[in-house]
Amino acid sequence: MTNIKITLAAALVLGICAGPVAAQDSTCPREGAEAPLALHADWIMKGWERHEGDGKFVFAEKLNKYYDLENTKGVFYDNFAPGSTQLFDNSARYGANWEALQNAARSVRHGLTGGHDAIVGETVASTTLGFVGRIDRLDGKVVAFDGRSQLGWECTAGKWKIRHELNYAWVVEPETIQSFLGKTEVAQ
Template identity: 60%
Template sequence: MKITNYLLAAIAAGMFATPVLAQADAACPQEGPDAPLALHEEWIMQGWERHEGDPAFVFSKEMAKFYDLKDPQGVFWDNFAPGDTQLFTDASVYGANWEGHVNASRSIRHGMTDVNHAVVGRDTASSAIGFVGRIEPLEGNVVAFDTRSQLGWSCVEGSWKIKHELNYAWIVEPETIEQILGKRLQH
């Protein structure tokens, strides 16, 4: 009887160990193109870019790689956010808030500064980057800005997703960032 109990206990322990092993397989990348710092740079350099003639920007379509839209709760703050609100607790609402602004732009270009760093753990990470941008609206004057961005990431089903966002931007003269934007503006 004791042998049967030990055998059943061992089988039960094995059944519960399987999810732990599967969880280890679903760990998020610590380095490379799918790690937080690389994703942060991709988030700004590809996710928020706009070129004349691009289709309409729909946040849930364009940014699903970066945000957990199945569980969108988090903290998202941006002093440059359009409208009266700078703080959001839902990524879907935060992102949708930007759609009108992005779609009212002929082009939005970015360039990375040398301010970037990440601290990466197994299930959470934090990354910080510096970037500049140039917005050419369909109507109105060009807006140039310098920004510091900090993102808090959570490992969700093997992929890093933004759960915390803090962006602080300030207006600069367009010519002060031309060198950083480089050839991108010449095209």
């Protein structure tokens, strides 16, 4: 009976010790380039940018780093979204909705403004930041905007993925945002 107690005690200790080690494999970064606030800035400055001569914009290819395209459930809202729908419950459909706008642009440029903040837990995080953008369409029209973005992140297989998205932008005169275009600094 004593051997059974020792074996059970050893198994319990090993199980407790093994638990956190296994959990660490799926822990997402809380600081650095792969942390939520840095990813949020990268999402705007690299994910949604378009430069003259770029190939066709395909959401699933360009932004798959930021979204879980295997488990697409979430809430994605953008008042600037093209078409008749601004609210989506599927990240893949939300992203595909932007392809026509992106592909009708000669360039789409962004810059970061202010109000950056992050709340980061073990498995979920929330980030906010201010940004501006300028869309130079192929038809010659220019659309400039100022905006705010809040993203809800979930830690999935050791990487942060967007689950909730709330973006709000308003049209401005292009010269009012010119000094911010290309600005990539995220003040914490």
